[in-house]
Amino acid sequence: MSTQPCAIVGIGQTQHKSRRWDVSLGGLVREAASRALEDANMDWKDIDAVVLGKAPDLFEGVMKPELYLTDALGAKGKPMFRVHTAGSVGGTTGIVAASHIESGRHKRVLAVAYQKQSEGNAQFALGSGKGASIGAGGAFAPYMRSYIHRSGAPADIGPMVAVKDRRNAFKNPYAHLKIEGISIESVKASPMMWDPVHFLESCPSSDGACAVVVTDQAGGEAAAKAGRPPAWILGTAMRSEPSQFPGRDPVRPQAAADCAADVYKQAGITRPLDDIDCAELYVPFSWYEPMWLEGHNIAALGEGWKMVERGDTEIGGAFPVNMSGGVLSSNPIGASGLLRFAEAALQVRGMAGEHQVEGAKVALAQAYGAAAQYFSMWVVGSSLNPLG
Amino acid sequence: MEPFDDIAIIGWSVSPMVRKTDKTEAQLLLEVISGAVDDAGITRHEVDFTCAGSCDYVAGQAFSFVQNIDAVGAWPPKSDSHVEMDGAWALYEAFLRLQLGDADIALAMGSGRSSTADPSIIYPMEMDPYYLAPLGADAASFAALQARALIDGGQVTERQMAEIAARTRRDAKNNPHAQVTGDFDVDQLLAEEYLRAPLRRHDLPPITDGAVAVVIATRAKALELCERPVWISGLSHCSELHYPGMRDLRTSASTTSAAKAAGIENGPVEVAELQSAFTHEEPLLVEALGLSPDVSVNPSGGPLAANPIMATGLVRVTEAARQIRDEGKHRTLAHSSSGPCLQQNLVCILEESA
Numbered sequence: 097m098s099t100q101p102c103a104i105v106g107i108g109q110t111q112h113k114s115r116r117w118d119v120s121l122g123g124l125v126r127e128a129a130s131r132a133l134e135d136a137n138m139d140w141k142d143i144d145a146v147v148l149g150k151a152p153d154l155f156e157g158v159m160k161p162e163l164y165l166t167d168a169l170g171a172k173g174k175p176m177f178r179v180h181t182a183g184s185v186g187g188t189t190g191i192v193a194a195s196h197i198e199s200g201r202h203k204r205v206l207a208v209a210y211q212k213q214s215e216g217n218a219q220f221a222l223g224s225g226k227g228a229s230i231g232a233g234g235a236f237a238p239y240m241r242s243y244i245h246r247s248g249a250p251a252d253i254g255p256m257v258a259v260k261d262r263r264n265a266f267k268n269p270y271a272h273l274k275i276e277g278i279s280i281e282s283v284k285a286s287p288m289m290w291d292p293v294h295f296l297e298s299c300p301s302s303d304g305a306c307a308v309v310v311t312d313q314a315g316g317e318a319a320a321k322a323g324r325p326p327a328w329i330l331g332t333a334m335r336s337e338p339s340q341f342p343g344r345d346p347v348r349p350q351a352a353a354d355c356a357a358d359v360y361k362q363a364g365i366t367r368p369l370d371d372i373d374c375a376e377l378y379v380p381f382s383w384y385e386p387m388w389l390e391g392h393n394i395a396a397l398g399e400g401w402k403m404v405e406r407g408d409t410e411i412g413g414a415f416p417v418n419m420s421g422g423v424l425s426s427n428p429i430g431a432s433g434l435l436r437f438a439e440a441a442l443q444v445r446g447m448a449g450e451h452q453v454e455g456a457k458v459a460l461a462q463a464y465g466a467a468a469q470y471f472s473m474w475v476v477g478s479s480l481n482p483l484g
Numbered sequence: 485m486e487p488f489d490d491i492a493i494i495g496w497s498v499s500p501m502v503r504k505t506d507k508t509e510a511q512l513l514l515e516v517i518s519g520a521v522d523d524a525g526i527t528r529h530e531v532d533f534t535c536a537g538s539c540d541y542v543a544g545q546a547f548s549f550v551q552n553i554d555a556v557g558a559w560p561p562k563s564d565s566h567v568e569m570d571g572a573w574a575l576y577e578a579f580l581r582l583q584l585g586d587a588d589i590a591l592a593m594g595s596g597r598s599s600t601a602d603p604s605i606i607y608p609m610e611m612d613p614y615y616l617a618p619l620g621a622d623a624a625s626f627a628a629l630q631a632r633a634l635i636d637g638g639q640v641t642e643r644q645m646a647e648i649a650a651r652t653r654r655d656a657k658n659n660p661h662a663q664v665t666g667d668f669d670v671d672q673l674l675a676e677e678y679l680r681a682p683l684r685r686h687d688l689p690p691i692t693d694g695a696v697a698v699v700i701a702t703r704a705k706a707l708e709l710c711e712r713p714v715w716i717s718g719l720s721h722c723s724e725l726h727y728p729g730m731r732d733l734r735t736s737a738s739t740t741s742a743a744k745a746a747g748i749e750n751g752p753v754e755v756a757e758l759q760s761a762f763t764h765e766e767p768l769l770v771e772a773l774g775l776s777p778d779v780s781v782n783p784s785g786g787p788l789a790a791n792p793i794m795a796t797g798l799v800r801v802t803e804a805a806r807q808i809r810d811e812g813k814h815r816t817l818a819h820s821s822s823g824p825c826l827q828q829n830l831v832c833i834l835e836e837s838a
Contacts, residue, residue, distance in 0.1 A: 099584045120614060152546035153568065158617075159541040159610040160568060163823040166723045173741060176723035176828060177576070180540075180568040182547055188565055192577060199583035215613075221546050336564035338554050351561035358563075466550045470564075 101480055102197040103316025103326035104441040106136025106309030112272040112426035115214040116303035121161065122168030125210050125305045128431075129169055132206065132307035137324065140170035143309070144202035149179040149189030149209040150430030151465075154221035156212055169208060181334070182465025183232075183378065185209065186306065186433025187472030191332040193310050194474070198329075203312050209434035210305035218301060218429070233298055233381060237290035239468060240383040242347045244292060247386070249401035251292070254382035255283035256404055258297040258424060261379070264411060265421030267450035272302045272426040297382035297424075304428030306435045327441035327476040330458070331362025339467045346468050348391050355462075355471040356392035363458070363475035364483050368394045371483055372475070374416040374443055374453040375460040376436035380423045385409060388462065389417070392473075411451060419443065419451040433463030437474055444478040457482040491582050492706035492713030493834070495524025495699040496802040501663040501790035504599035505693040509543060512695035513555035513595050520591065520697035525709055528557035531699070532587035534564045535578045537571035537594040538794050541609060544600045552595065563587065570594055570759075571696060571798030572820035572830050578700060579719050588705040594795035595695035603691065603793075611824060612726060624688055624762070626728055626824040628680035631764040633733040635682055639771070642682055645763035646673040649686035649788060656785025661799075663790040664690045687763040694792030696799045714805040714834050717815075718746030721830035728825045736772040739819065739829040743773050746831040748817065753833070755780045755807045755816040757800035761787040765826060769819060773831070783807070797821065801832050808836050 108131025110116065116124055125148075133139065146169050148162045158164065162178035169176070177196075181188040186209040193207035223229030243249070262278045265271035278296065286295040311319070316326040335355035337344065344350075356368070365371040377388045386400030394415065395403055403409055409417040418424070420439040423432045440461035442448040448456075457478045464471050477483075497519025499512050513536075521528055534556050540548050549566045558564060565581075567573045571594015578590035607622040634640045650670050656662035668686065676684045700706075706713040722738035722745070724731055731737075756779050760766040766781060775781070782788075784803040787796050797820025804818035813836070820830040 099586070152540050154540055154546045156613070157609060158613045159606065160539065160822065162568075162723075163610055163827055164612045164616075164726050166827070167726050171723050172725050173738070174723060175721050177573065177721075178568050179565065180549070181564075181566050182550060192565065192580075195577070195580045195584060199580045201580060201583075334563050334565060335561040336553055336556075336558050337561040338558055339550060341559070349561075350559075354561050466547060469550075469553070 099198045100200050101313040102194045102329045103311050103313065104308055104329065104476065105311050105315060105319040105324065105326045106132040106138065107438045107442055108132030108135060109270050109306045109435060109438065110304045111270055112302045112304035112428055114301065116212065117214065121156065121158065121212055122165060124212055124303065125165055125208050126168045128305035128307040129206060129208050132309050136309040138204065138309060143170065143204050143206045145175040145177065145196055145205050146171040147177045147179060147189055147193040147196065147205060147207045149185040149434065150211055151183065151185055152221055155218050156215040182470045183429060184433055184463040184465035184470040184472040186431050186435065187437055187461065187463035188334060189434050190308055190437040190474060191334060191472055194329050194332055197310050197312050203315060205310050206307060207310065207434060208305065208307045209431040211428040211430040212303045213301040213428065214303050233290040233293055235467060236381055237293055239347045240292055240381060243383060243387050247398045247401055249386065252280055253386060253401045253404050254292060254297050255280045257379065257382040257385040258283050260410055261418050261422045261424040264419055264451055265425035268420045271421040273300050292383065293381050299380040299423045299427040302426050302428040304426060304431050306431045306438050308434060308438050325445045327444045328480045330475045330477045331359040332474045333358035334472045337469050339469055349468050351469060351471050352391040353393060355473050359473045359475050365475065369415060372458050372460045373456040374419060376420060376422065376439045377417055378423055378433060378436055378463040379418060380427060382424065385417055392462065411453060416453050419448060419453060433472060436463055437461040441476045444476050490703045491579055491700055492715045493698055493805045494701050494706050494710040494713050495520050496805065497523055497697050498661050498799055498802055499695045501661050501692050501694040501792055503663065503691060505597060509538065509548065509595045509597055510551045510555045513552050513593060516695045516697040517555055517591065517593065520699050524699040526589065531589050531591045532563060533578060533581045533590040534562055535574040535592050536566045537569050537574035538596060539568055541606050542596045542598055542793050570820050570822060571795050572801060573721065575698060575798060575801060576719055576721060576830065579716060582700060582702050589699065589701045591697060591699055592798065593695065593697040594798040596792050596794035597693040598691045598793045599693050623824065624680045624683060627762040628683045629728060630733045630825045631682050631762065634764050634768060637734045639734060640764050640767045643670065643674060645687050646670045648763040648766050649673060652782050652785045652788045655783050656789035659784045659789065661790060662785045663692050665785065665789060683762065689761040689787045689791035692790050692792045694790065694795050696795045696802055698798060698802060712809045714808045715837065716832060717835045718833035720745035721828065723828040726827060733825055736768055736826050736829060739769055739772040739826065739831065742829050742831040746833045748773065748831065748833060751815055753779055753815050753817045754813045755783060755804060756819065757782055757784060757786065757803040758819040759787055759797050759800055759821045761791055763788065797830060804834050808834055
């Protein structure tokens with residue numbers, strides 16, 4: 097038993113916005129899946145199995161929606177698999193789809209993740225319908241304050257990330273938020289939501305979906321030959337740790353470091369900052385960009401915010417992050433992880449359009465969830481051996 | 485599909501099955517995970533990958549599985565996943581994961597506390613939210629439609645259904661984990677009122693709280709750790725259209741195709757543990773699987789004796805494995821199902837030797 101090489105040959109996403117009232121849940125996932133199939137030059141019948149991911153069912157009020165969505169996703173007569181690992185679920189969806197290929201079980205698998213936040217009230221659902229939920233921002237704010245305290249980062253770092261991601265969003269035709277004239281001043285002037293997070297440093301609620309077609313080595317090579325560059329999966333990793341116990345560091349979770357070490361090792365990455373050309377990281381609140389740069393050992397401890405301050409994480413910088421605009425610009429929660437994974441793949445395929453990082457050969461994607469305790473990551477490359 | 489013989493079940497544990505537990509889901513899981521790793525002769529630290537199956541709507545809470553990670557002992561952090569499906573599908577993910585070669589031992593689990601709410605309120609929400617959920621029809625109502633189709637098609641009678649209820653609950657007397665057991669008179673059962681015509685109370689499963697955990701290992705590890713590993717020779721699942729009105733409810737095409745993919749045709753099966761939560765589903769599944777009349781079906785009592793939603797399917801796997809390890813059987817089958825009128829089905833074939 098050993099891992100079979102796995103390639104991404106099709107990517108699709110919806111237009112993300114506050115309310116996609118023009119489509120049903122089925123219409124939303126089908127929009128992304130159809131685009132992924134078109135990109136892969138495949139038809140529904142070419143798909144062997146479907147893996148569906150989304151965050152809590154309570155967000156839309158549909159229990160086990162993989163049942164209802166079997167029809168829209170052409171999964172009749174096929175295995176339909178449903179993943180849910182909190183905010184990291186989109187990433188996990190991609191990883192589980194890849195394991196369907198890597199294990200040799202299937203040749204062409206469709207991974208789909210979505211959230212249609214307008215169908216419900218996430219804040220209400222987070223409190224399980226009992227209200228009084230502090231929400232994700234409230235839960236993460238203490239971790240961010242602690243990061244600022246420990247690292248001595250200046251107060252402008254968070255707003256700088258928000259401005260960078262929102263400006264990148266203008267280069268991504270699918271992005272939800274496009275805030276004209278956003279500046280560090282306007283971010284700081286926006287209402288304080290959960291200290292230190294201002295309104296303009298916080299992710300939106302979006303309706304949206306993302307779909308990825310993964311294939312075996314033969315499928316990847318065939319796509320390459322036909323002039324449709326694949327992204328090769330060089331490593332995948334997942335890690336979970338408990339929500340809380342004495343000794344846990346939620347600001348720099350061990351699971352984040354372990355997950356990164358695992359995926360770097362698989363991909364042959366020894367110096368992440370040099371070996372990786374760009375990254376799509378799950379940054380729902382601005383401060384999480386420097387926090388994950390350090391948490392995943394891309395930057396040394398206390399050095400993450402300096403990368404932001406230097407402009408390293410801009411497109412064209414030394415280590416571009418969230419070229420697509422990231423979660424700060426589009427946040428269909430369940431899909432947000434798969435969007436990171438798909439955007440990383442677009443980069444190494446050279447198909448990211450206006451937000452393309454010149455010559456990207458190795459890209460990292462990450463998603464996290466719950467109390468910063470669930471992590472999923474993958475590294476994709478323009479070839480099976482891009483690091484030589 | 486090539487039959488797999490590289491991964492084996494090496495330990496498991498099933499919680500008591502009760503109408504209402506005062507334990508949390510994490511507590512239930514803590515006990516069965518401890519039991520399963522003990523049974524396998526390992527510690528939690530030796531588990532390379534964990535995957536849980538549970539459902540927020542059953543638990544009545546968003547992110548309900550997050551607390552359950554406490555039972556896993558994920559420190560140092562674990563390579564871990566979760567499916568919003570029965571634990572049988574968690575086993576499927578773990579089974580794929582072990583085939584990648586970098587992990588040797590995996591733990592799959594399923595858990596649910598159905599007692600927290602009225603299933604007839606919860607289950608309509610698993611239907612198409614636009615056209616079916618507003619009808620308010622629950623799982624039992626859709627099951628009744630399927631039972632009616634079978635009765636009208638001459639495939640089963642209400643008496644046969646009552647006989648299945650009586651048989652499984654009599655068999656369950658030998659199952660220490662069963663919840664509903666005893667000797668029932670078929671005529672008396674048939675004298676009862678309909679609950680959802682043509683289904684009577686005895687045609688429905690009980691409401692059950694429970695959990696299950698299963699340890700699987702790759703070949704070398706299984707042989708090193710276990711005297712009698714139970715080999716997973718096939719594991720497949722398949723879905724059908726959601727709309728019951730667009731399916732032939734008298735058959736279960738997805739069960740047939742999952743069974744074929746799992747290699748059911750490679751040899752005779754002696755015991756089948758089926759997730760037939762409603763009596764009429766048993767003859768339907770037996771036919772879809774092509775089981776011969778001498779196959780023992782649900783000797784544990786099956787879901788009609790205990791139905792811990794989200795664990796029911798994985799319990800079937802442990803019961804089928806028990807038949808091999810403890811009862812001297814050679815080849816057994818476990819089945820799991822999800823969705824209205826058996827929309828989605830999983831088949832697992834277990835064998836004594838690799």
